[in-house]
Amino acid sequence: MALPLTAAHRRSIVIAVTAVLIVCYFMAIGREDHSTSFITLSTQWSTSKDSETVAVLDVKQPNETPSESSSSSKSKPSPTLANAIPQVSHPPHRANATLVMLARNSDLNGVISSVEQLEAKFNRKFNYPWVFLNDEPFSTDFKRRVSVLTDADVSFGLVPHEHWVQPDWIDEGRAQEGRNKLVRQGVIYGGSVSYRNMCRFNSGFFFRHELLTPYKWYWRVEPDVRYYCDLDYDPFLFMEDHDKIYGFTISMPEWEPTIPSLWSTVKNFVAEYPQYVSPDNSMDFLSDNAGDSYNMCHFWSNFEIADMDFWRGEAYTKFFEYLENTGGFYYERWGDAPVHSIAAALFTRKDQIHFFKDIGYKHAEFAHCPQGKQWREGHCSCDPNDNFDFAQNSCLRHFMRLHD
Structure with missing residues (x-):
C-alpha cells in the first residue's frame, strides 16, 4: 500500500529534478565551448x-x-x-601569349628601359612570359640583369643560323650592287646585310622558333622604345574575344627605293593564288587605285600584337615562300613591316585589324599618344599634341577610311 506524499516530500522531489536539469545544462554549455574553440579557424x-x-x-x-x-x-x-x-x-584567365624581343647583348640598356616600362604599365598586372632572341648567345650579365626586371617567366633563345644569314643561293654580286645603290641614295641601313637578315627573320621565321611555337599570340617589343600609358585590360584577350588577327599603333609610308619590285611581286602572287585574298580585305589601305599601284602605307611592325597562327597558316606561308624565292630581301631591302602589312591587309577581313589607339607608344621620333578620355584614364605621360597620327605622311587616315 503506497504511503501518501506530504508537502515536504513534494518540495524535495521538485528541488532534486531542478538540480539535475541545471547540471545537465551547464555540462552542455561546457561541451559546446570546448568544441567551438577548436573549430574556430580562419x-x-x-x-x-x-x-x-x-x-x-x-x-x-x-x-x-x-x-x-x-x-x-x-x-x-x-x-x-x-x-x-x-x-x-x-x-585570372589569360591568353596563350608572350612578349617577344629580338635584341643583342649591346642593346642591354635599351632592353632594360623597354622591359621596365612595359612591366610597370601592363605586365606586372598580367604576368605574361617574355622571350628574348639573339643571333648570338646572350651573355650571363644580360640574362641576369633582364631576368630580375619581372616576376614572369623569362626565356632566352638563339636564332638558328639558317634563319638569320643570307642564303647561299643569293647572287652576292647582285646583292652588293643593290646595297651600293641604296647607300648612294642615302637610304638608312642601305648597305647593311645584318639589317636584311633581321627583316627576313621577322618576316618568315621568328614565329617558328622553338621558344615561340607553344604560343598563339605575341606582343613585339623593341629596345629603347617608350610606353606612355597604363593599360588595365588584356590586349591579347581583347584580340581573342573580338576575332582580331593584327594590331598596331603607328602606320606610315615605306621608303620606295627599298621595295621597288615588291608590289609587282605581290600582284603576281595574287594572280596565281587568288583563293587566299579575303573578299572583305583592306586593299584600300594599301592602294589608292584598287590595287594597280602601292601607296607605300604599312603598319610599323616594331609594335605588333598579333596572331602567330596567321603567320603559320597556309596563305602566309605560301606568300612568304613566294617572296623569298625572288631574293628581294637581299637584292633590294624588303622590310618585315610592308611584308606583314600587305599580308594582313589582303588575307584577313578588314575588321580583323585593330588600331590600339589607347596604347601610348614611341619609337625613335615617331609617337602615338592617346587623345581625350583615353589619355586621361590611361594616366598617359605623353603630350597629346605630339602625335604622328596628325602628320601629313601618316597612313592612319587610310586605315580609318576603311571603317567610315
Whole structure:
C-alpha cells in the first residue's frame, strides 16, 4: 500500500529534478565551448609565383579576443566548420601569349628601359612570359640583369643560323650592287646585310622558333622604345574575344627605293593564288587605285600584337615562300613591316585589324599618344599634341577610311 506524499516530500522531489536539469545544462554549455574553440579557424591564402594556391589554416586559441586574432579578422564570418574549408581561387584567365624581343647583348640598356616600362604599365598586372632572341648567345650579365626586371617567366633563345644569314643561293654580286645603290641614295641601313637578315627573320621565321611555337599570340617589343600609358585590360584577350588577327599603333609610308619590285611581286602572287585574298580585305589601305599601284602605307611592325597562327597558316606561308624565292630581301631591302602589312591587309577581313589607339607608344621620333578620355584614364605621360597620327605622311587616315 503506497504511503501518501506530504508537502515536504513534494518540495524535495521538485528541488532534486531542478538540480539535475541545471547540471545537465551547464555540462552542455561546457561541451559546446570546448568544441567551438577548436573549430574556430580562419583561412589565409598564400599564392606562389607559379600560381599554385596554398591554404594556411590559423587555429584560433580559446578565449582569444578579436584584437589578438589575425589582421583579416575584421571581415571574418561566423566561426563554423564550413567557413574553415579553403575555397580554391583560380588565377585570372589569360591568353596563350608572350612578349617577344629580338635584341643583342649591346642593346642591354635599351632592353632594360623597354622591359621596365612595359612591366610597370601592363605586365606586372598580367604576368605574361617574355622571350628574348639573339643571333648570338646572350651573355650571363644580360640574362641576369633582364631576368630580375619581372616576376614572369623569362626565356632566352638563339636564332638558328639558317634563319638569320643570307642564303647561299643569293647572287652576292647582285646583292652588293643593290646595297651600293641604296647607300648612294642615302637610304638608312642601305648597305647593311645584318639589317636584311633581321627583316627576313621577322618576316618568315621568328614565329617558328622553338621558344615561340607553344604560343598563339605575341606582343613585339623593341629596345629603347617608350610606353606612355597604363593599360588595365588584356590586349591579347581583347584580340581573342573580338576575332582580331593584327594590331598596331603607328602606320606610315615605306621608303620606295627599298621595295621597288615588291608590289609587282605581290600582284603576281595574287594572280596565281587568288583563293587566299579575303573578299572583305583592306586593299584600300594599301592602294589608292584598287590595287594597280602601292601607296607605300604599312603598319610599323616594331609594335605588333598579333596572331602567330596567321603567320603559320597556309596563305602566309605560301606568300612568304613566294617572296623569298625572288631574293628581294637581299637584292633590294624588303622590310618585315610592308611584308606583314600587305599580308594582313589582303588575307584577313578588314575588321580583323585593330588600331590600339589607347596604347601610348614611341619609337625613335615617331609617337602615338592617346587623345581625350583615353589619355586621361590611361594616366598617359605623353603630350597629346605630339602625335604622328596628325602628320601629313601618316597612313592612319587610310586605315580609318576603311571603317567610315
